[in-house]
Amino acid sequence: MTHELTVLAVDFGAWTPDDWSALAGGASAVLTLFTVVIAIAAAAYAKQQVDLARQLREEQAQPFVVVDFADNPVMRKGIDFVVENMGQTLAKNVRITVDPPFSSTLDSAGFPLKDAPLMTQGIPSLPPGKKITALFDTAPQRYAAGLPMKYTATVRFEDSHGNPQEPLTYILDLTVRHSLLYPTEYGLSDAAEALRDISKTFKEAHGDLKNEVNRRRQAESADGDSGPAE
Known part of the structure; x- marks a missing residue:
C-alpha cells in the first residue's frame, strides 16, 4: 500500500498586489471583530460591576x-x-x-x-x-x-x-x-433594695438609741427624786 502525503504549499512570490490587499483586508476584519468582542466583554463586565455596586448601595441604604x-x-x-x-x-x-x-x-x-x-x-x-x-x-x-x-x-x-x-x-x-451559668450581676433594682434595707436599719437603730436615751433620762430622774431630803 502506498501512502501519499499531500502538503499544501503557498507560493507567496506568485501573489499579486490584489492578493496581498485581500489578505490585509481579511486580517483587518478579523482584528476589528476581535476588538469588538473584547470591547463588548469589557462593557458587560463593567455593567455587572456597576449593577453590583448599585445593589450593594441600595442594600446598605435599606432599613433592617x-x-x-x-x-x-x-x-x-x-x-x-x-x-x-x-x-x-x-x-x-x-x-x-x-x-x-x-x-x-x-x-x-x-x-x-x-x-x-x-x-x-x-x-x-x-x-x-x-x-x-x-x-x-x-x-x-x-x-x-x-x-x-x-x-x-x-x-x-x-x-x-x-x-x-x-x-x-x-x-x-x-x-x-436556660441552664447557662451567669455571673451575679447587680443592677439598679438591687441598689435600690439595698438602700431601702440600709435606711430601715438606720431607722431601727435610731429608734433603739432614742429609746435607750429616754430610759436613762427617766432612770436618772427617778434616782434624783428618791435622794435624801435636806
Missing part, C-alpha cells in the same frame, strides 16, 4: 428591622423583647406577628405584651438606630410555669419611600438561655 430577646439591664434575670432598626434609613409601618402569640408570667399584672399596641398596631416609623424595649418575663418564673420557650416572629415593613421590603423571619428561642 431586628427583633430578639435580651437581658433586662435593671431587673436581674429579667427578659426583654427588643425591636431595633439596624439599617441606615427609616423603616415605616413596621408590623410584627408572633407564632404562637406571646404569653408571660407577667400577663396577670394586666399588661400582656401580646395585647400591647407594639404588637397589635405596629410602629408607624422606626428611625435608624432606634430601639424599642418591652419587659417580657423573668427567667426563673417562666421556666417553672412551663410556658413556650420558642417563638417564630415575622417582621414586615416599608422603606422611607413606602416600598414594601422583604419580610424577615426570626426564631426567638429562650432555651439557649
Whole structure:
C-alpha cells in the first residue's frame, strides 16, 4: 500500500498586489471583530460591576428591622423583647406577628405584651438606630410555669419611600438561655433594695438609741427624786 502525503504549499512570490490587499483586508476584519468582542466583554463586565455596586448601595441604604430577646439591664434575670432598626434609613409601618402569640408570667399584672399596641398596631416609623424595649418575663418564673420557650416572629415593613421590603423571619428561642451559668450581676433594682434595707436599719437603730436615751433620762430622774431630803 502506498501512502501519499499531500502538503499544501503557498507560493507567496506568485501573489499579486490584489492578493496581498485581500489578505490585509481579511486580517483587518478579523482584528476589528476581535476588538469588538473584547470591547463588548469589557462593557458587560463593567455593567455587572456597576449593577453590583448599585445593589450593594441600595442594600446598605435599606432599613433592617431586628427583633430578639435580651437581658433586662435593671431587673436581674429579667427578659426583654427588643425591636431595633439596624439599617441606615427609616423603616415605616413596621408590623410584627408572633407564632404562637406571646404569653408571660407577667400577663396577670394586666399588661400582656401580646395585647400591647407594639404588637397589635405596629410602629408607624422606626428611625435608624432606634430601639424599642418591652419587659417580657423573668427567667426563673417562666421556666417553672412551663410556658413556650420558642417563638417564630415575622417582621414586615416599608422603606422611607413606602416600598414594601422583604419580610424577615426570626426564631426567638429562650432555651439557649436556660441552664447557662451567669455571673451575679447587680443592677439598679438591687441598689435600690439595698438602700431601702440600709435606711430601715438606720431607722431601727435610731429608734433603739432614742429609746435607750429616754430610759436613762427617766432612770436618772427617778434616782434624783428618791435622794435624801435636806
